[in-house]
Amino acid sequence: MRVVVIGAGPAGVTAACVAARNGHSVILLEKNEKIGKKLYITGKGRCNITNTASMDEFIKHTVHNANFLYSAYHNYTNDDLRKQLNDLGVPTVIERGGRVFPRSMKSSDVNKALEKWIKISEVNLFLFENVTSIQKNSCFFIIQTEKNIYEAEALVISTGGRSYPSTGSTGDGYDFATKFGHRIIPQRPSLVSINLKSPYPELAGLSLRNVQLIYKHKTIKYCEFGEMLFTHKGISGPIVLKLSALEHFTTENAYLEVDLKPALTDEILEKRILRDFEKNQNKNIKNALKDLLLQSLIPIILKKAEINSNKSVHQITKKERVTLKEKIKHWDMKIESLGSFEEAIITRGGVDVKSVSPSTMESKLVKNLYFAGEVLDVDALTGGFNLQIAFSTGYLAGNSIGDKK
Ligand SMILES: Cc1cc2nc3c(=O)[nH]c(=O)nc-3n(C[C@H](O)[C@H](O)[C@H](O)COP(=O)(O)OP(=O)(O)OC[C@H]3O[C@@H](n4cnc5c(N)ncnc54)[C@H](O)[C@@H]3O)c2cc1C
Incomplete structure (x- = not known):
């Protein structure tokens, strides 16, 4: 033929x-x-x-x-x-x-x-x-x-x-x-980066390993563990691409959560924070979290927890400490859109x-x-x-x- x-x-x-x-x-x-x-x-x-x-x-x-x-x-x-x-x-x-x-x-x-x-x-x-x-x-x-x-x-x-x-x-x-x-x-587009409503351009290029990314939409909850990367407009990297390929992925009423310490339970993380606080009682909070979080993430997590980064550790209230732990385990991010066809793998x-x-x-x-x-x-x-x-x-x-x- x-x-x-x-x-x-x-x-x-x-x-x-x-x-x-x-x-x-x-x-x-x-x-x-x-x-x-x-x-x-x-x-x-x-x-x-x-x-x-x-x-x-x-x-x-x-x-x-x-x-x-x-x-x-x-x-x-x-x-x-x-x-x-x-x-x-x-x-x-x-x-x-x-x-x-x-x-x-x-x-x-x-x-x-x-x-x-x-x-x-x-x-x-x-x-x-x-x-x-x-x-x-x-x-x-x-x-x-x-x-x-x-x-x-x-x-x-x-x-x-x-x-x-x-x-x-x-x-x-x-x-x-x-x-x-x-x-x-x-x-x-699929296997593509995700644009966020409030991106973190100051973190562009930063790669986070061993984190958990959770996609939530109504009753659907989907978790991926591994590496993600910040871009100027949102997030990318292996676990983000995988989430973008979800059969029912939608940006409507859906949001993401990052667990920066998935290996630690709430109780263990609480103890970790208390230990770091005891060690650094007279320091500013922004200088007391260096063992726990990457330097570039500290101001962002403190802002999320509505804690003044210049506050002394001994002035931090119990409520603030609990909120800090919450934000480390549940850093919420609102989805704006999927990346474009220009950058999609598939x-x-x-x-x-x-x-x-x-x-x-x-x-x-x-x-x-x-x-x-x-x-x-x-x-x-x-x-x-x-x-x-x-x-x-x-x-x-x-x-x-x-x-x-
Ligand atoms: C950045 C990137 C990285 C990737 N990495 C991987 C990887 O490592 N592993 C993996 O499994 N997959 C990967 N993929 C996906 C993979 O490349 C595609 O799934 C695969 O190339 C699809 O093959 P295809 O032959 O169907 O189409 P294509 O490779 O897209 O080929 C289609 C061809 O048709 C031609 N064409 C289109 N229209 C016309 C026309 N009107 N007249 C004449 N010719 C035309 C095009 O010029 C093109 O050459 C990646 C994709 C991208 C974008």
Whole structure:
């Protein structure tokens, strides 16, 4: 069959190479000057390509529409991906949490491997080809770019989501899918920082380890333990990104609480504060908390507790001491919004999976039309799971073309 694949990210490259391996004549169209621009910036330039978790764990780490991915994950596993990369000259290593990286720790090596795969598979790659519209007559898909027109018997849309649009993922696939009658689930940024109503720009860049972040909305309470980071507009870092990916995350009537001392019970923290107070009786309160809190947090917590930071420790009332403890355990923060698509790692929403076959990635509405990667309404947590989604769905789409069993 004559196949056109739109978008040369990990999903599109995999679909194209697998379809070509199966004997199809494949054209891969990419609007950028090179393939995999987003892949290049993954994992802070190191590319956390997949995870060693079992495929059942993959399902658990997939936040949205996990069951839809069951066949894709099992048809092309993390081991298959690592073997493929190894065969292309990029051995991988395992880091903390089962995260898999190229041994060189360079995402550019993964891109080079994909370029090599395209070459040996004899896929016809055309760069600077921005697809602007797609039509279909009784025989062919007619794909119009800014410069050319292509015809195909089978078409794969793998144009990515909306996040980091500077890499080429500008949501074009949603318009193409809509034209073919597909429903598009509204998108929102995910795995992204959280903007606060009253941010702490003076703390920007400060990282807090071993803290607990609690999200509260009506009866929902969700806790994450680990590392967070202050930004000019709010907070970021691993536990914040994870919270931002909550299935039912909302900014309406929701708020956050930071527990700066999750390892200490209220009673133990109370004793700790009393001990520090005894030791520093004649000091100002702002100088008496240095063993307990980071210097830069002291004025903020004292302000929250409405305690004058120049007050002497021996003047602090019991009520003030209790409030101080409360604010250390329950530092409340009101949510303004999620960070923007410009900085989000992933897009939540996209092509509704109800109209796509989970065992082939083919559209249930249009024969020989396939979807792969982030353009679909699927997303997972950090740890290499999102790239595995792209590779696995790309493989399944490419391998299903022309297979009418
Ligand atoms: C900063 C950052 C770090 C990340 N780190 C990780 C990580 O370490 N591990 C992990 O698992 N995931 C990570 N991700 C997520 C991961 O990069 C994506 O999930 C993955 O790239 C999606 O692959 P894709 O092929 O579906 O889409 P994309 O990689 O977005 O590729 C889509 C391609 O389609 C092209 N395209 C779009 N429209 C058109 C058009 N009209 N015509 C022609 N071409 C078009 C685009 O230019 C692009 O090249 C990260 C994301 C970001 C933003």
